Amino acid sequence: MPEIIALDIETTGLDSQNDSIIEIGAVKFNENRVIAEFSKLINPRKPINSFITNLTGISNSMVMNAPFIADVLPEIQDFVGDSIILGQNIDFDLSFFKKFGAFRENLTIDTYELASVLMPSASRYNLGSLSLQLNVVLTNAHRALDDAKATMQVYQQLIKKIEELPIDLVAEILRLSKGLNWQGELPFRWSLKALGARGIQPKRILDENEELFFNLEKAPRSKGLQPNPHFETLDC
Structure with missing residues (x-):
């Protein structure tokens, strides 16, 4: 099985054209083996509102001296390369990168779409609910690296369901x-x-x-x- 990158971001809002990334988290893995991790706070060049701070725990002071997305893009692109990208509702995350021309050709896997087929009776399909139903421990929800790790583990549990x-x-x-x-x-x-x-x-x-x-x-x-x-x- 090829290497996969579990990718997650935190943002100032839901509009990929007008909002900005404030954190990137990624895990490179092969089956059950973690190969490497990536985690960066990003200065969004705009204030983070109180709702996002309460949701993520990321404040304006935390990103004040963080690098801008233009400085981090080469790093995350080098980390991901041409690997398959895994995510929970991955199109949302990738929309914030594709506007810069990144990750337009990578193959993708979406745990939301997998779970909707493999777990048709699930009450909800967000990352927190899937983690709970699949006995995956999700600590620090809405922090990018922790969400990426949980997405990887949810995926691994869904793979077991396919094998059955x-x-x-x-x-x-x-x-x-x-x-x-x-x-x-x-x-x-x-x-x-x-x-x-x-x-x-x-x-x-x-x-x-x-x-x-x-x-x-x-x-x-x-x-x-x-x-x-x-x-x-x-x-x-």
Whole structure:
């Protein structure tokens, strides 16, 4: 399995075009092994309001002497490289980087989208709720590195759920997700490949581009009920 970067940011607000990053946290890992961590406070060049400070614990005084995003971008880009990026609602986080041209080509995995398929009866799908339901300890919620660590552990628990699924269900989920730009696809493909390496195959065929299709040949049609030519009359 390739290296993955669990990425999380804290921001001055929800608008990626007008708000700014105030903290970046990232964890580089491979399966269950943590390789490296990244954590930086960022000076947003604007005041942090009291709501964000109460939510994150990050105050204006904490970022006053922190580097600007332009100074940190080369560092986080070097840390991430072309690795797959994992996140909870990852499109939100990446929107704050993509406006600077960063991480536009990286493949992504979203724990929110994975959990919505693997945990259909979950009460909520935010990071705190998923952590609680999957027995992941989330300390210092809304601090970027701690959230990134929790996202990694939530992902690892979701992978276990994929591994428990019948192979035909894994393949069917992939078939149904074809063309949807679903950010839960990669772990399902890896699971299918791992099972195939063990000689376990679903009822499927592959086209010349190695895309997944199913052999949808119809089962033989039943002849239905037929009269018995050797019937006997009932006694009256």
